[in-house]
Amino acid sequence: MTETAAETIAARDRGAEPAVEPQPYIMRTYDRWIVLVLVVVLGWVIFRPLFAFSVYYRGLSFERMFQMTTALHYYRKSTQVDAHVPFGWQGWAELVMMRAPSDPVARADAISILRRGIANNPTYGPLEFDLGRTYFMGKNYLQAREAFVRAARLMPNDLFTWDYAAWSSFHAGDVRTALSYWHQVLRIDPGNKVARQQIAHYEDGRS
DSSP states (O other): OOHHHHHHHHHHHTTOOOOOOOOOOOOOHHHHHHHHHHHHHHHHHHHHHHHHHHHHHHHHHHHHTTOHHHHHHHHHHHHHHOTTOHHHHHHHHHHHHTTTTTOHHHHHHHHHHHHHHHHHOTTOHHHHHHHHHHHHHTTOHHHHHHHHHHHHHHSTTOHHHHHHHHHHHHHTTOHHHHHHHHHHHHHHOTTOHHHHHHHHHHHTTOO
């Protein structure tokens, strides 16, 4: 008889409760489910941007195969997976923008998509740039300029953004502001002929 067993018998004879030896913890079925749920939830939170980008890239693949309806589906789905990944919004809006020059409904749809994309990705300049282009297509030049200026603040070295801001101002009748934006274009690209010609023409006082 072992010492522990003898102590247990002696304790029982004295009327005392025998000491209970600690048992190792055994993981039960409900514990496994809890762990599984935690792993799935944490994995979704951590890797959701990657999932959204992979869905976006699938849409891009279909767009390159000229299957636009399928591409549109995956771009939209990418924004549902994670609205804070801007590429799905950009791809979705730019496909809609293909009809925007001649279709007011498509322009309104593109503007709505881009605004939602910007609300979720306020520091991603290309969405503001696309919003400016969409307004420009509809000849809403003041709204276009505002969008291009916001884009230029996010992408200060993008000459196309400044150039579009200049043309938006020009078409809105604000030549002075247009010239200031063309000066920004020359700061980025000193050899830009259009900006140089516009500055030379209007700053020399010719109309």
